[in-house]
Each structure stands twice: as C-alpha cells, then as structure tokens.
Amino acid sequence: MASAPDVFAEPAPGIAVRAVPGTQVAHDFKRSYLSQDGWALYAAAGSTGTPLVALVVEGSNEVTSAEMRIGRSTATADIAACAALPAEATGPAATAEVGGVRFTRFSASDAAMSHYQSVESYRTVHDGACYAIDLIIAGTRPEVYDPPRTPPFSGDAAQQRLADALAAVHWTR
Numbered sequence: 670m671a672s673a674p675d676v677f678a679e680p681a682p683g684i685a686v687r688a689v690p691g692t693q694v695a696h697d698f699k700r701s702y703l704s705q706d707g708w709a710l711y712a713a714a715g716s717t718g719t720p721l722v723a724l725v726v727e728g729s730n731e732v733t734s735a736e737m738r739i740g741r742s743t744a745t746a747d748i749a750a751c752a753a754l755p756a757e758a759t760g761p762a763a764t765a766e767v768g769g770v771r772f773t774r775f776s777a778s779d780a781a782m783s784h785y786q787s788v789e790s791y792r793t794v795h796d797g798a799c800y801a802i803d804l805i806i807a808g809t810r811p812e813v814y815d816p817p818r819t820p821p822f823s824g825d826a827a828q829q830r831l832a833d834a835l836a837a838v839h840w841t842r
Contacts, residue, residue, distance in 0.1 A: 677722040678841055682796045684739060687837040691830055692724040698738050708740030709801030710788060711755035718742030724834045728821035733808035735827035737834040740801045751792050751799035768839040770795055783813045804831040
C-alpha cells in the first residue's frame with residue numbers, strides 16, 4: 670500500500686509530514702490561549718525560529734483543540750539549547766525516534782482561568798537546525814459556558830490522532 674502524500678516538506682535533508690486523516694494543515698500557530706505562537710513552545714525569549722506547519726485535529730475549537738506543531742531554528746543559541754528541558758517540563762527527559770531521527774522528549778502542562786494545556790514535546794538538532802515538534806491538547810473547561818458545552822472529541826481520541834500525526838513525520842533525503 671502506498672503511503673499518503675506529503676502535506677508539508679522542506680527541501681532535502683529537511684522534515685516532511687504525510688497527510689493524516691482527520692487533520693487539517695495550518696501554517697500559523699495562533700490557536701490557543703496558553704500556547705505561545707512562536708516556532709516552538711517554551712522557546713527562550715529572543716529565539717528566532719520559523720513555524721513550519723501544524724496539523725490540527727478536525728473539530729478543534731475553544732472547548733478542546735489538538736494539534737501537532739513543527740518549527741525550526743538555525744540560530745546558534747537555539748541549536749545550543751535545543752535539547753535543554755524548559756522550566757515548564759513536568760518530568761525528566763527521555764529519548765524517542767521520530768522518522769528515524771533521535772529526539773529528546775519531554776512533557777509539560779499548564780492551567781489558568783479555566784483553560785488547560787497538555788503538551789508532549791520533541792527536540793533534535795538535525796542537519797544544522799533545531800527542530801521542535803509539539804503535540805498540544807488545549808481548551809477550556811466545558812462547564813464554564815452557559816449552557817455547558819460538549820467537547821468536539823475526547824482526550825483519548827485527541828491523543829490517538831496526535832500519535833498518528835507524529836507517525837506521519839519523516840525526513841526528506
């Protein structure tokens with residue numbers, strides 16, 4: 670069976686993402702109250718990377734949203750700190766392979782004023798650039814709406830769709 674076509678691809682030897690059913694491609698990172706819209710979540714002040722692509726789970730809204738963001742920086746400071754854990758990390762780092770490339774993986778979460786965010790992040794230096802992949806589930810507690818709202822999908826469904834998106838990441842050769 671042939672693999673899905675790419676919905677995003679950098680020139681070789683960059684990063685690429687195959688199409689994932691149930692997601693939509695976006696080229697900006699401006700969807701969540703708690704998520705910075707820079708090239709990577711938890712990037713240091715003054716960081717100068719580029720947001721590349723986001724795969725947003727269909728149905729995402731202000732109650733619950735899920736997306737995979739990919740960004741890249743070639744700034745010397747970002748490359749040097751690429752695998753460093755941010756203060757927001759909620760545990761130790763681990764390693765994981767994404768598309769055959771080794772990444773540092775960490776988790777983070779945040780909550781404020783009825784909003785929440787759960788993040789699984791991946792960082793690597795590949796071919797002279799720091800790549801950031803952030804899997805984000807975010808939203809607002811549904812009971813704060815009048816009347817209470819129904820989330821568009823469950824947390825488990827969001828995690829599965831994000832796992833599918835991460836599995837669609839590969840590298841151009």
